[in-house]
Structures are given as structure tokens and as C-alpha cells.
Amino acid sequence: MTPDPYGVRPDSAVRRPASIKDVAAAAGVSPTTVSHVLSGNRPVNEQTAARVRSVVNRLGYVPASLARSLQAGATSVIGLLIPDISNTFFAELAKGAEDAAHDLGYGMILCNTEFDADREDRYLGMIRSRFIDGMVYASGSPPSRRRLEALMGKFPIALADEEVEGLEGALIATADHEAGGRLVGEHLRQLGHRRALMLTGPRALKSSVARAQGFVRAFRGEVVERVGDFKEASGHRLVARLLEEGGLPCTAVFAANDLMAFGALTALTEAGLSVPGDVSVVGFDDIRAASLAHPPLTTVHQPAYDVGRTATAQLLQYVSRGEVPPASRHTLPVELKVRGSTAPPAR
Amino acid sequence: MTPDPYGVRPDSAVRRPASIKDVAAAAGVSPTTVSHVLSGNRPVNEQTAARVRSVVNRLGYVPASLARSLQAGATSVIGLLIPDISNTFFAELAKGAEDAAHDLGYGMILCNTEFDADREDRYLGMIRSRFIDGMVYASGSPPSRRRLEALMGKFPIALADEEVEGLEGALIATADHEAGGRLVGEHLRQLGHRRALMLTGPRALKSSVARAQGFVRAFRGEVVERVGDFKEASGHRLVARLLEEGGLPCTAVFAANDLMAFGALTALTEAGLSVPGDVSVVGFDDIRAASLAHPPLTTVHQPAYDVGRTATAQLLQYVSRGEVPPASRHTLPVELKVRGSTAPPAR
DNA sequence: ACGGTTGTGCAAAACGTTTTGGATGCCTAG
DNA sequence: CTAGGCATCCAAAACGTTTTGCACAACCGT
CATH class of the missing domain: 3.40.50.2300 (Response regulator)
Incomplete structure (x- = not known):
């Protein structure tokens, strides 16, 4: 239907990034082949593959992750919802969450709510529009049960340092x-x-x-x-x-x-x-x-770091498998740091 | 070509979220019309619109932001690259950046590098694969000029609390x-x-x-x-x-x-x-x-908060317009906090 | 000569939107 | 009777990937 389906377009005024079609055309193959060369998903003749790779380098082609995500049905990005990143507790928690996400190749969107319900809602919208694959929820205040219940079960959510009684099927990581x-x-x-x-x-x-x-x-x-x-x-x-x-x-x-x-x-x-x-x-x-x-x-x-890390790891374990998570709770150990402000009482 | 293009598929085992086609079919209109009702991009007959809206509610339809972004060519998400979120300076900076992004309807991916070059590279890859529309860069160490030069000019990047001499066309916000x-x-x-x-x-x-x-x-x-x-x-x-x-x-x-x-x-x-x-x-x-x-x-x-906020605002000003940014530098005022650790010298 | 296997690559569908150029029917003014 | 305008809606293209079924050739052993 489209004329010259894989042909190179005439030079346009604005330089747009190379697409897989551009690579295919320049290498004299189909987009399918380019995809296979890059993903290793199916074998490709070594000569052809080499030619494709050289074109990829020459054009500086980088696959558009958006299109990839659309096709895959997942974005490899999760959200971290916290009230205040400038609070050292949540900063540590965020660090743990980010580490866990990074280890599994996930990105993490920082959802700083400032204890503002509207802001929290807007961020929770990202999960409904499927821009993120899941959410680590650490709102820092007694969470609105209704809001959570509407989402949990339908979407992957893990609770970090939150207590929600009577909520079934919850992923929870909290300090002891x-x-x-x-x-x-x-x-x-x-x-x-x-x-x-x-x-x-x-x-x-x-x-x-x-x-x-x-x-x-x-x-x-x-x-x-x-x-x-x-x-x-x-x-x-x-x-x-x-x-x-x-x-x-x-x-x-x-x-x-x-x-x-x-x-x-x-x-x-x-x-x-x-x-x-x-x-x-x-x-x-x-x-x-x-x-x-x-x-x-x-x-x-x-263990703020571990709370963030554990909650995120729990979340991703299920997100990456696409399964519905069974309830699970991790209670992390705390540690007494004895310093100079305590001593035996004076008599 | 496709049979029954807007028809509802027979019940499948796995419940997939409603798409615009499902809404269109259930309302007896085309996807185009649904899109116009939701976006207000073109006028639609009020009766039809009401019918569509009711179906949207009934099915709980939420537009897939991925598809929207793909079509729009932008994701409304930026990155914030910092070395250590648990450092209060960068936490404050992140808070300012997040506020600025949120104000303009942007999401923000937290790129915590731990001073690790590989990790930084992986995050910079997000901008090349166009998953983020821009990057606020605050690496916290003398940045590798080569890496930056390869990106700046080609992609929207703003520097926060970084100095890179001789770099043309840079957006910079820094404390005085x-x-x-x-x-x-x-x-x-x-x-x-x-x-x-x-x-x-x-x-x-x-x-x-x-x-x-x-x-x-x-x-x-x-x-x-x-x-x-x-x-x-x-x-x-x-x-x-x-x-x-x-x-x-x-x-x-x-x-x-x-x-x-x-x-x-x-x-x-x-x-x-x-x-x-x-x-x-x-x-x-x-x-x-x-x-x-x-x-x-x-x-x-x-003014860590302001540094983050200003750098992000600068970045977004240009990202949202799609223009190439001209160089600009903001030097933000600092403030002396006189407390108890200073006094006149003893003689 | 024939069925089977292996290697190689392509076409087309699918993911879910938005946008654009019509098409259709109706009304009105000339 | 016709040309133009308006209101309403739709078809199809486009965004950029991955996946799957298939085509074609070459080779093998019988």
C-alpha cells in the first residue's frame, strides 16, 4: 500500500533520528532482519549481520524504547511514591529502591507528593495509564484505604514502611x-x-x-x-x-x-x-x-535503605513475571546504636 | 483488511485493559470520535459525546500513555542524574527539580549513579532511546567532557551545579x-x-x-x-x-x-x-x-532546591517548545547563616 | 527423483493512540 | 436548481518496534 515501503525519504528539513526502517533500507534488508540482528532473537547470516551492524553504527541508530515498550506491553519503569525526598529517611529508602530497580534493568519515576492528595492522585494515574509497570508506595501517612484498595489487586503495588490492616494480597516491607x-x-x-x-x-x-x-x-x-x-x-x-x-x-x-x-x-x-x-x-x-x-x-x-530495596525487589519479582502477587510481608531488623547520650543513672 | 475492525473480540481468558477500540465499538462510533470527545480536539455532537463518555466510565477506560507518547513523539518525562540521593544536598536539589517538573506536567526519572560511570552511561542511554525528553545533569564530580559533548546539542540537557568550561550552548544553574x-x-x-x-x-x-x-x-x-x-x-x-x-x-x-x-x-x-x-x-x-x-x-x-528547580525549569522551557536552546546561565544567591560557632577572637 | 531438514530473509499483523483529508447529508442563499 | 457552508463522523496513515508464519533455496540421505 505505501509506496516504496522501505525507501529512504528525500532529505527533509528537520533531521529526525534514524529508525529501524532507515537502517534496513541502507543495509538493503528488511526491518525484520535488523531487529533480529540486534536482539539475537533469530539467527542471521554473519555477513548480513555485519553489514547491518556497520550501518547501525554509521547512522547512530538507537531503538526507540517507546515503540518497544508499546509492543512489549510493559515499560520497564516503576514509580516510587513518597511524601518528601528531602527527608533523610525517604532519601535512604529511595536509594534502596533505585538500586533494586537498577539491578533488574528498571527505571524509577520519583513521585514526591508533599503529603498532597491531588498530587498523589496524579501520580497514581501513571499506573492506570500503564506508563509505569508498578508502584512502590510509601506515603508516610496513614494511607487512604479506599484509594489503595481501588488499585491493589488491579495493579502491581508494594507497600514500603506502611501498614494497612486487613488488606489482602499485599506486598509489604517494613522495619521492625x-x-x-x-x-x-x-x-x-x-x-x-x-x-x-x-x-x-x-x-x-x-x-x-x-x-x-x-x-x-x-x-x-x-x-x-x-x-x-x-x-x-x-x-x-x-x-x-x-x-x-x-x-x-x-x-x-x-x-x-x-x-x-x-x-x-x-x-x-x-x-x-x-x-x-x-x-x-x-x-x-x-x-x-x-x-x-x-x-x-x-x-x-x-533500615530505610533495606525497606526501599526489599519492597522494590518484591514488586519487581512479580511485575517481571506478570503474575498476580500472593500476599507477603517482610519485617526488617533494626539495630541499637549505643552512643554518648546514655549512661547509668546518677544516684 | 482486518475483519470486523472495531468489533469486540470474543471473551478471552486474560482480562486486558479496555482500549479506545473497545470504547468505540461499545458506543457505536469510530475510534476517531472517541479521541475527539476525550481531547476536545474537534467538536462532536453532544448526544454522541455523552454516550461515549458513559461508555468510558463503564469500561473504566484510561488512554494508554505509551501509545500517546509514541504518536506525539515526546514522553513528558525527563531524567535527573545525580550521584547520591541520600546526600541532603542532592535530595534538596531533587526536590526542586521534581517540583518544577510536576508544575509543567512532567514526570521525572531518578538516575542515581553512585559515581559509577557505567551506571551513568546506562542512564544517558535513556535519552538516546528517546524514553525521556531531556536530562538534568548534576553528576557531582568534574564531568567527563567528552560524554557530555556527545550529547549536548543533540539532546536537551541542563547542567545543575556543574561547571563545564568552554561548552557552548549550555543551560546551567549553579550556586554562587x-x-x-x-x-x-x-x-x-x-x-x-x-x-x-x-x-x-x-x-x-x-x-x-x-x-x-x-x-x-x-x-x-x-x-x-x-x-x-x-x-x-x-x-x-x-x-x-x-x-x-x-x-x-x-x-x-x-x-x-x-x-x-x-x-x-x-x-x-x-x-x-x-x-x-x-x-x-x-x-x-x-x-x-x-x-x-x-x-x-x-x-x-x-540554594540546592533552587538550583534543581531552576535547571529543570530552563530545560523544560525549551523541551516543551521543541527549540534548540541558546546558552544561558543562572547563578543563584547564597546566604550566610550566622550561628553559634563564630565569635570575636580571644586576645 | 523425492521428502525432509536447515539456513536465510521477508511480509504483515499487532501494540494503542492522534491527526488529517474526506465523505455524507442538510440547510441556506443566490 | 446549484454552489457553498456547516455539522458530523469515519477511514487510513503515521508513530517505531517485535513477532510469527511463510517462502525460497540448497543440501542431505535414500
């Missing part, structure tokens, strides 16, 4: 928050502490609750709880208020994340108390600043 | 490193310091050299230079060695980045010197830990 709390509890108990202040995160976050539960169980002492919001200011405020109200009811403070721990530390120092001389302080996360602070902070190292 | 050094010089001079130790980064990095030059020019005092490698250990080592060799020849230390400043700070403290009582310390970058450290570090805030 409960064990983290337990480690801190044991550490403080062994040092001789018997009364502690626990600064928790929001009650709605399962990870935060798990940290507190683990701690209380292992510490087996008197624990006063105060609810914070994971920000430095809240740690400062909660501790400062207790100090005003007549002194700390404890010899140790366990904050559910490092930022609140820093806030607590500042408040203590301002009140003339020394850390760890008068009070021990423990955080959670092991962010970069933890080891740089003075004193360096005893804290629980979260 | 020279001004940053100058600000530190003026600050220390005003405090009364006359003798300073400067810990520089690698000589091969233009940004590092610019910081030192700006400092030396503005300080107008005696400056001892030592070359480090931007890592904490090197700051510690260089200062510790000077202390052993008979004391510091200065009242202030300017490190070309915050990590080295922390190293210096630790070395000073270990030697029994107080900061800023005996020696003032200044860093560069304003990483998260800078404000959390004790004492909080005086440093130069780098």
Missing part, C-alpha cells in the same frame, strides 16, 4: 518498630534506669504505636507517656513543660524519633541538666545528625 | 560559590579575625576553588590553606595534624563544606579548645546537621 522499642527498653533497664519518659509520635501511626509498645514491655519500669508529632519543637516543648511543672519524673528520655530527641536534649541543656550525666536520652531513626551531635545520640538505626 | 566564600571572609574579618585556616575541597572542582578564592579576597588577612576531600575525616585529620605540629596558626577555621567543619570541630574539642571561645569555625552547605550541632554551625546556605 516493635523490636526497636524493645531494644531501647532493655538497654536502659540494663544501665539501671527504672523510671523513663516516653515521647511518642502521633497515635494514628502504627509504627509509632509499635515503638512505644515494644519499649514499655521490655523496660518493665515506670513509664510516663507524652504524645508528640515527630518534630523537634514538640520534643522541646514536652520536656520543658515537665521541667517547669516541678522536675522530670525520670532518669531517662526515649523519644520516638531523633528530631524529638534533639528537642528534648536542647530543653534539658537549657535547664542546666547534663546529658548523659543527669539524664540519658535515646532517639529513633539514626539520622545523619545523630552521630554528629554533642553528645552523639544513642538511637535505633532504621 | 565565590560569593559564599566572600561572605564568610567578610564575616570573620568584621569579627576581628586576621589569621585563618582554610580547608578546601579537591582542586579539580571549580566550585571548591571558587569558594576559596572568594574567601581569600574578602578576608584580606593571613590565610593558611590545606586541601581536603569534603569528608569529615579529612577535616579532623588536617586540624589534628596542625595542632600536633605546635598549635593552630590562626583564630578561625573556614571549611569548604560542613562535613569537614564538623571534623575540624571535633579535633578542636578533643584538643581541649572551645568553639567559639578559642577558635571560630565556619562551614559551607548548611546541611541539616549544621543547625542541630553543638554549637550550631555558622555556615553558608546553598
